[in-house]
Every structure is written in C-alpha cells, then in structure tokens.
Amino acid sequence: MDLQKKQSLDAIFKPRSVAVVGASNNIQSWGFGMLNSLLAGRFRNRMYPINPNEKIIQGLPGFPSLRDVPDEIDLAIIVVNASLVPQVIEECIAKKVKGGIVITAGFAEISPEGARAQKEITEASKKAGFYFLGPNCLGVWSSEGNLSTFPNMTQRPHRGPISFISQSGTLGNYLFNASRKYGFGVSKFISFGNQASISYVDLLEYLGEDSTTKVILSYVEDIGDGQRFLQVAKAVTRKKPLLIYKAGSSEAAARAARSHTAALAGNDAIFDAVCLQTGAIRWFDFLEMFYMANCLCYQPLPRGNRVAIIHGGGGFCVTATEACTRLGLSVPEMSPQAQEKIREQMLPFSPPPLNPIDCIGRKDEKAYLKIIEIAAEQENVDCLIVMPTRDNFNRYTHSSEMIDTLKITEAIATIPQKYQKPIVVAANEQQISGPIDEIFKRYHLPTFASPVDCAKALWAMVKYSQVLQK
Known part of the structure; x- marks a missing residue:
C-alpha cells in the first residue's frame, strides 16, 4: 500500500485531532449528528467544529474555516453541501490534513455531473497525497481511536476483534446497532460509499495488517480493481478469515447497486470463482456473518470435517445430520x-x-x-454439535442443585480448548437461563437457535481451516 494512503488511514482510525466541517447546532442537521457522535462517544483528543456562521457549536468554540484552526489536523470529517466539497478539499490540502471522510452525497451515484465532480476532487487529493473515505458514506467507528462518525451514535458496541466494511451506510448502521444488541465485539466499522479515493481493496489490505482485527466481514457492491482484489484477498486470508456479502447477484440487485453507490456489480459466477481462488468465504445473510465471525474468533479451528452430534431426541438429530451432510460435512x-x-x-x-x-x-x-468428552476424545471427530435435551442446561437453576448444573455447564464450555475441537450449541432461550448464558458468553461458546445454523457455523470453520492447510 502507498505510504501516504496508509498514513491517511491511520489518521482516520486513530486521529489525534478532528475537524468537523459543517458542524452545527441545528439538531436536525447531519453536521449536528456528526459532532454529537464524537462528543457522546467520548472522543478524547482535540475537536474543531468548522462553521462560518456559528461561534459556539455544541459547547465547543467554532472556527470559520480549516485555515483558522491554529493546530495541526489529522482528520477532517466533511458534511457540507456537495457544491462546497471541492473548496473544503482544497483547504484540507493547504492545511496538510492527513486524512478525510466525505459524508456528503450527490456525486457519481446520482449523475454524470456528480461523477465529474467526484473525479476532480479525487485527482486533486491524490496528487497532494491526501486520501479520504467516501463520498456518500457514514464514515467509521474505531475502538482503537475511540471515534464514531455515525450520526447521533450515542452508544458504543463492545470492543472486540471483528471488523466490518460496508459499502452501504444504512446497512452498516443497522449492523452497527445489531452488534451492540447481540454482544459482538467490534474493532472497526467502516462505511466507504463511492470509494473514490480509498477503495474497498485498500481497506481490506489495511485490516489484513491490523493487529486489533481477527476476522473481516464485508458488504460490497463493487469490488473495484479485480486483479488487485485477487492479490490482496489471497494475502489476507492467509492471516485471518474474510467473509463477504457480495450484492448484485441478480440483475435487479445490480440495478439497485448502481443507483445506490454508482457500483458495477459484476458477474456473479466469476465472483464465486474468485472467492474459491482467494479463500474468501461468501455469505448471504448479514447477521449470520457476525455469528460466524464470533466462531472464527474464539473457537479452535477443526482439523477436518468430521462432526459428532449429541442430543436427546431423534428429530433434531436427523435435522442436524441432514444439514451437515448437505454442506459436505461428515458424520462418522x-x-x-x-x-x-x-x-x-x-x-x-x-x-x-x-x-x-x-x-x-x-x-x-x-x-x-x-x-460429550468421550466424543471429543475420538480421533475421527473434529468438531461437535451439542443440543441439550428439553431442559438439561437449566433444569436445576431454581433449586439447590443449581451449583452442580453450573459446574457441568462450565466443564462443557472448557472442552473446545481442552481438546482443540470446536463446539457449537443449538438451544432456545428456554433451555439456557441467565447464569448458563453468562457461562457460554464468558467462554465464547457459540449458541444458535437451530442445528442447521450450527452446521453452517462448522462449515465456515472447516472451510477456513482448509484454506490455511493449502
């Protein structure tokens, strides 16, 4: 990666100072939402609201322009009218701002005129060594930088090893909230929009070297430079799993992508072949990707595809077996x-x-x-699906035998690390009480609502294990 581009990305994720160009006291404006997110997220470093019409903005002193800020600026968040963006980019270059996020829409995604304006700001920025996310994006959430540009984002997700790249800001915002609701640990959320200056592949390459990211998830409509994607994705998957939701698998979806972010969706069959070649795992459900990422972060990878299924009822055993065999897993x-x-x-x-x-x-x-231990000990077992009988995980949680039940549950939760074989659990809310659920979360034991989802999780782990064995 170009050194100046890496420095821009470092400034975006770990800024020592941030200017919000277009910051406002108007609660209905995007400029209000951006600055509010920084304040509510307790960004610890210097903040400079930029607005020529307001002297005090959300309690901070305002500045008429970037030129008037007396200090160096690492990151400029630009949320002004599209017609003013070229002027702000010029100010960023003159001020030697290190990196930018152009939130503003109204460029290549809407018209040929917008495309020309986007090209002009991109070329001027590149010439000066100034790189930015966007335009037409929501920016980032970075646990490392304690930074959120998602508008009015007053609550933060748990810190963790999952990073998510999304070409769609709205979808990124939805999954950002979902990650907090379901307790997924997040390192970085990135909405990159039209990828005029910093591309999807640039972000992949950066996260591939990022020590706080163990698994990369992405929603993308336009891969961009296909040849470079091949090289970067192949290098990334040797270090960490890459799961991709690639939009545009139908003509209608491709048309929607073009109108949304000026994306060229590309040939779907070719993309499947590219995933196979690079070791990327293609997925078709947003929320499921996070569950899969959780498994890949915390469970040992299986050495093979052989599954032991343990349950207390015939129907679920049959369902689990069928799901495994359909996905190419063996049930010996x-x-x-x-x-x-x-x-x-x-x-x-x-x-x-x-x-x-x-x-x-x-x-x-x-x-x-x-x-369960006997099954885990077997040489012909690489991973396990465990399904409780009707109530054996919470049977005694309201009696004097509760302590024994918790000890047994904790012992089950330690089996993956003891035998270096992953376990996934299929259980509903009635089968897992509060203290049982806490044990599972503490040991990062994945729990799914159905044995079919368990089989999918094991398939993802087996697939990535095979990538590393090549």
Missing part, C-alpha cells in the same frame, strides 16, 4: 470402543450410540458431560 460412526464407553453412561435399552448420539437415556446430568 463412533468406534466400538467409544460406543462401549458411552453405553456405560446410559440406562439400559437406550439407542445405540453410533452418531448422532441420543442422550435421552443418560443416567444423570454428569453423564451428559462425560458423553
């Missing part, structure tokens, strides 16, 4: 020795513990833990 029989050990934990007349293993006839709750 337990060895005779393993079957004998499992039978010792079961009541007489229980079904043969082949795989799936039906635990409805286990002797007690400790036997449930023992059966």
Whole structure:
C-alpha cells in the first residue's frame, strides 16, 4: 500500500485531532449528528467544529474555516453541501490534513455531473497525497481511536476483534446497532460509499495488517480493481478469515447497486470463482456473518470435517445430520470402543450410540458431560454439535442443585480448548437461563437457535481451516 494512503488511514482510525466541517447546532442537521457522535462517544483528543456562521457549536468554540484552526489536523470529517466539497478539499490540502471522510452525497451515484465532480476532487487529493473515505458514506467507528462518525451514535458496541466494511451506510448502521444488541465485539466499522479515493481493496489490505482485527466481514457492491482484489484477498486470508456479502447477484440487485453507490456489480459466477481462488468465504445473510465471525474468533479451528452430534431426541438429530451432510460435512460412526464407553453412561435399552448420539437415556446430568468428552476424545471427530435435551442446561437453576448444573455447564464450555475441537450449541432461550448464558458468553461458546445454523457455523470453520492447510 502507498505510504501516504496508509498514513491517511491511520489518521482516520486513530486521529489525534478532528475537524468537523459543517458542524452545527441545528439538531436536525447531519453536521449536528456528526459532532454529537464524537462528543457522546467520548472522543478524547482535540475537536474543531468548522462553521462560518456559528461561534459556539455544541459547547465547543467554532472556527470559520480549516485555515483558522491554529493546530495541526489529522482528520477532517466533511458534511457540507456537495457544491462546497471541492473548496473544503482544497483547504484540507493547504492545511496538510492527513486524512478525510466525505459524508456528503450527490456525486457519481446520482449523475454524470456528480461523477465529474467526484473525479476532480479525487485527482486533486491524490496528487497532494491526501486520501479520504467516501463520498456518500457514514464514515467509521474505531475502538482503537475511540471515534464514531455515525450520526447521533450515542452508544458504543463492545470492543472486540471483528471488523466490518460496508459499502452501504444504512446497512452498516443497522449492523452497527445489531452488534451492540447481540454482544459482538467490534474493532472497526467502516462505511466507504463511492470509494473514490480509498477503495474497498485498500481497506481490506489495511485490516489484513491490523493487529486489533481477527476476522473481516464485508458488504460490497463493487469490488473495484479485480486483479488487485485477487492479490490482496489471497494475502489476507492467509492471516485471518474474510467473509463477504457480495450484492448484485441478480440483475435487479445490480440495478439497485448502481443507483445506490454508482457500483458495477459484476458477474456473479466469476465472483464465486474468485472467492474459491482467494479463500474468501461468501455469505448471504448479514447477521449470520457476525455469528460466524464470533466462531472464527474464539473457537479452535477443526482439523477436518468430521462432526459428532449429541442430543436427546431423534428429530433434531436427523435435522442436524441432514444439514451437515448437505454442506459436505461428515458424520462418522463412533468406534466400538467409544460406543462401549458411552453405553456405560446410559440406562439400559437406550439407542445405540453410533452418531448422532441420543442422550435421552443418560443416567444423570454428569453423564451428559462425560458423553460429550468421550466424543471429543475420538480421533475421527473434529468438531461437535451439542443440543441439550428439553431442559438439561437449566433444569436445576431454581433449586439447590443449581451449583452442580453450573459446574457441568462450565466443564462443557472448557472442552473446545481442552481438546482443540470446536463446539457449537443449538438451544432456545428456554433451555439456557441467565447464569448458563453468562457461562457460554464468558467462554465464547457459540449458541444458535437451530442445528442447521450450527452446521453452517462448522462449515465456515472447516472451510477456513482448509484454506490455511493449502
């Protein structure tokens, strides 16, 4: 990556000073929302609201222009009318601002005239070594820089190792909120819009080297430079998983993408082949991507595709087995020795513990833990799907035996690290009480609503494991 572009990106994610050009006291304006996000997010470094018509802006002294700010500026957030953006870009260059975020829309996504204006500001910026996100974007949330440019974002997600790149600001905002609701740990959220100056591939390359990012998720409508994407994505996936929701798989979706961010969606079949070649994992559900990322961040990667399925009812066993085999995962029989050990934990007349293993006839709750451990010990098992019987995770949470139940649950949660094999759990809210859920979250044990989702999660982990083994 070009050194000046990297310096611009460093300034965007870790600025020591920020100017909000177009900051306002008008609560209905974007300029209000941007500055409000910085203040509410407790950005700790210097802030400079820029507005020639207001002297005090949300409690901070205002400045008529960037030229009037007495200090150096790392990041300029630009939220003015599209016709004023070229002038502000010139001021950024003259002031030697290191990086920018152009929130303003009204460029290549709307008209040929807008495209020409976008080209002009991009060429002038590149010549001066000044790079920016956008235009037509929401900017970033950076845990490292304690920075949020998402308008009126007063609450922050949990800090964590997942970074998300989105060409759509609205979708990025939705997933930003969802990550907070479902407790996903986030390092960076990036809305990049028309990618006039800093491209999607630039962001991939940057996050590939980012020590605070373990998994990269992205929603993209236009890959941009396909040849460079091939090179960068292949390099990134050798270090960390890359999951992509690529829009434009149908003509209608491609048309929507063009009107939204001036995107050229490209041939869908070619993109599938590119993912296969680079090791990127293509996904088709936004929220699921975060669940998959959580698994990839915290669970050990499976060495192979062989799954043990443990449950207490035939129907769910069949569903889980079908989902696994449909995705190319193997469900091998337990060895005779393993079957004998499992039978010792079961009541007489229980079904043969082949795989799936039906635990409805286990002797007690400790036997449930023992059966999971026996399965995890097997050489022909790489990963496990665990489905509680009707209530065995919360059976005693309102009785004197609650402590034993919590100890058993905690022991199950330690199995992945003990045997270096991932476990995913299929359970509904009724099966997991508050303290049980807290244990799962503390140990980052993934929980899904259905065995089908469990199979998808294991498939993603197996697929990435295969990428690293090539």
